[in-house]
Amino acid sequence: MTGLIQVVGGAVVDNLAQPAAMLVARRSAPEHLAGLWEFPGGKVEPGEEPETALVRELAEELGIDVRLGSELPAEEPQGWPLNGRASMRVWFAEVTRGEAMPLEDHDELRWVDLRNRQAVLGLPWIPADYPIVSALLDSVAVPLQEPLAKD
Numbered sequence: 001m002t003g004l005i006q007v008v009g010g011a012v013v014d015n016l017a018q019p020a021a022m023l024v025a026r027r028s029a030p031e032h033l034a035g036l037w038e039f040p041g042g043k044v045e046p047g048e049e050p051e052t053a054l055v056r057e058l059a060e061e062l063g064i065d066v067r068l069g070s071e072l073p074a075e076e077p078q079g080w081p082l083n084g085r086a087s088m089r090v091w092f093a094e095v096t097r098g099e100a101m102p103l104e105d106h107d108e109l110r111w112v113d114l115r116n117r118q119a120v121l122g123l124p125w126i127p128a129d130y131p132i133v134s135a136l137l138d139s140v141a142v143p144l145q146e147p148l149a150k151d
């Protein structure tokens with residue numbers, strides 16, 4: 001048996017202080033993941049720090065430089081379980097240079113409105129991502145709450 005595969009993902013948001021929109025990416029490969037939405041990112045290389053790996057992956061895949069914010073807390077230090085062999089840690093990130101383009105591994109990018117929970121969860125995500133997306137939406141929900149409509 002080999003060890004755990006450490007994956008890192010970026011929750012790239014419009015504004016770290018008050019996220020209202022997040023950039024999501026649709027995979028173009030491998031075949032069993034093609035067409036599914038994910039957090040852009042990838043595997044940490046041997047000897048690499050996870051945060052360094054995430055900055056590298058976002059530059060390679062999307063052509064952007066980012067500033068990382070906080071990590072989306074997971075129950076395990078290795079992050080969110082993806083399958084029996086891999087876990088993913090997810091950090092919020094904000095673009096500091098460039099405009100995201102689907103340069104590698106993706107055929108579409110989309111900014112989704114974080115206030116529209118149903119639309120975000122309604123995308124066909126990689127199945128393991130649903131609990132992560134759900135926790136992320138919970139974590140940004142409070143400051144985004146609209147004032148209750150008076151009737």
Ligand SMILES: Nc1nc2c([nH]c(=O)n2[C@H]2C[C@H](O)[C@@H](COP(=O)(O)OP(=O)(O)OP(=O)(O)O)O2)c(=O)[nH]1
Pocket residue numbers: 007008009033037038039040041042043044057082086088105126128129
């Ligand atoms: N990037 C990313 N990978 C995810 C997510 N959810 C999920 O199950 N995965 C899985 C898919 C892959 O099996 C694995 C990440 O592999 P990857 O193909 O993105 O990694 P990489 O860019 O380093 O690619 P490679 O060098 O192995 O070709 O984690 C997610 O939200 N983002």
